[in-house]
Amino acid sequence: MALNKQPYRGTRDFFPKDKRVRDYLFSVMTKTAESFGYESYDGPLLEEVELYKAKSGEELINEQIYSFTDRGERFVAIRPEMTPTVARMVSQIHRESSKPLRWFSIPNLMRYEKPQRGRVREHWQFNCDVFGAPGRLGEMEILQIAVELFQNYGANCSHFEILLNDRAIVDTVFKLMMKATEEQTYRLYKIVDKAKKITKEALEKMVGEVGLSKDSENIFYSYLQLNSFADVVSFLTTNGHGGISEAFNNFITLTEKAHINEYLKYDPTIVRGLDYYTGIVFEIFDKHPDNRRALCGGGAFANLLQIFNEEPLAGVGLGLGDVTLRDFLEVHNLLPNFDIPKNDVLITFQEDDGLVAALILAQSMRKNNLKIVTSLEALKFKKVFPIAEKKGVRFVTLMGSEELAKNQIQLKNLNTKEQHTLDLNDLEAILKIIKA
């Protein structure tokens, strides 16, 4: 029986055209991160499952992880995310490193998902983290990176927005203002996470089951109405939490000075699950009505190294997947066309005995940093140009019997249609035209 030609469910074959798109996505990520002085790192494809158990929610471990026992009885998983790995790596070296540490990576990750639009089993994720930045400047820098990244893809505030919250504010509202217990706070986080997706009745039913006082419930509903940075600042100040209000206001003022505030919008429902965040949390949303979804998420955390018995080290990070990013760029017509590769010269010969001359010409051109496609057999003149087009070359060389007899080539510029007859051995003259 013949084998299946299709890739494993939820994974993708990257044929050259798709690979060029991916390379473009990654090159903009790399360029942006490096423009902020971030250094590239990578970790292993497999980690011990203990690492994810210590850091992540149970859902991820139980249902979404690719885990198995290796031949040495180690219980391992294909990495579903990069944060535990970067925490493990930072825990090895942070004592001797000068701060802040600025790192980025673009690993392939696997989650056992039900494949659907924007969701696959294998994807790549841009991860950018800063560790040990003073005050709130790490939070500031990660937001700047997010904005510049999208700008570098050609997007602006008509295309995306950053919905922002601060876990310190959420904790203040729940624990201090509403006097919620640990267990009630846990349930409130779950409710907030869902608040936008459910009806008013369902929301009220869930809130009623938490067992809060009527006053606390009212505070909760007021909180969910907060709609701007001014709103939340005045809400906190009015309720006697001027300290945290001022700290947040100072942060927002700084984002104005750095010209990124036009992308930012306060959103009380952004909490990033029950995760390890302790400071700002954010999600970047596509504004296009056909693709209204989160593209990127991140936030600030204080205790990620705790699981390695290391001192607290403040960090801020973001993660951006390649699938949702590509959908975003496509829906806004921001993705350049990568149908055709980019090469410099197609070298052809029209008589069989031109082969060796063609091979040698190709070799000397490659030594001069040109991308050369060599025809490996004699090509009729009329076949040359369709191939040249498919290969995306700027020039073709031709060698018919006349040229071969005189040791010459025809060099044709496909944009200008200019054609030169040149000595086959006069590499300098040939290169001068190609590199002009």
Added chain:
Amino acid sequence: MALNKQPYRGTRDFFPKDKRVRDYLFSVMTKTAESFGYESYDGPLLEEVELYKAKSGEELINEQIYSFTDRGERFVAIRPEMTPTVARMVSQIHRESSKPLRWFSIPNLMRYEKPQRGRVREHWQFNCDVFGAPGRLGEMEILQIAVELFQNYGANCSHFEILLNDRAIVDTVFKLMMKATEEQTYRLYKIVDKAKKITKEALEKMVGEVGLSKDSENIFYSYLQLNSFADVVSFLTTNGHGGISEAFNNFITLTEKAHINEYLKYDPTIVRGLDYYTGIVFEIFDKHPDNRRALCGGGAFANLLQIFNEEPLAGVGLGLGDVTLRDFLEVHNLLPNFDIPKNDVLITFQEDDGLVAALILAQSMRKNNLKIVTSLEALKFKKVFPIAEKKGVRFVTLMGSEELAKNQIQLKNLNTKEQHTLDLNDLEAILKIIKA
């Protein structure tokens, strides 16, 4: 209990310095492949185990593969090699594609190995394949790529050699000259594979057990003595196989004309196992006495698409792992130093209220394609230069109280030690000096 900080056995953490080395290795692979017009592709991390069973030897499947059953009862494996994936992908599109198809990739692969020098569980492998090239020109081109790749790392024929054989020759010797049956041929391949590693006595014992005639045994020993292209050509001609001898001789003549023959050496023991090869087979060997090992292997194959019920499509490929390559470059002192990153400017301020000016200056510089490291807190003058050195910048900017009062910066070139006092808002003047 605190978690383990070390990576999973046989895998590597790529801290920024190691990641820069890896990026360099990959960039030379990419540059070389693209200089031949090869297009980058990638496939999934997981494939169904059936795919490897159909193509590879049993040892790989039984002992060396990371396989497991997924939650949907599919028996899958983390890719241990790329060839089955590329064959699967080519089988989908080869009918509509113009030939030759020239593809390359640099995937991460996993094998369950006992970690030792040059051998790890997760490694990256440069794969380069050409499909549907006429005659022997695919074999020629893959050898050219191998040579140019190593030359692009700065290596020459004092550093490496390519040991070459032709499976068509081996088959002629075993099946036609020695009259070996299929089963005897299978055993002879296994013996040849080991011939260099065992004693003369052990070799003779193994050959004796194959059950060949004395004449055939003698032919076998004469074959193992062949030591040059001239040797093998005359051996075949003398024994009445002038056709295959001439074809091989023509191929070698072509490698001379393309200036790659100085790297090539005939070796009768190179057969690349029992694999799917049908034409030339080769291994690139390090010539350094401390690292005498194979760095890269490849060859020509005819029937890789058969397992998908597709017509035969001739292919030639090579594979080169990152671990042995790095060892090779290090032992020959060919690896550049990547201890320090490369950045353009370190932006500093010496008084707290310089922060906003620094953030804005950094932002405008990044828009001009510069790699900017921003200090996020006031830095004393004497602390600036040690940090500048660690970050590998070419320039630093300084803003003390005097500069802040006048809205100026000091821009210092760390190579020439030249220092300019410039208006903070005169970006053009600043960029002119940095980009000079």
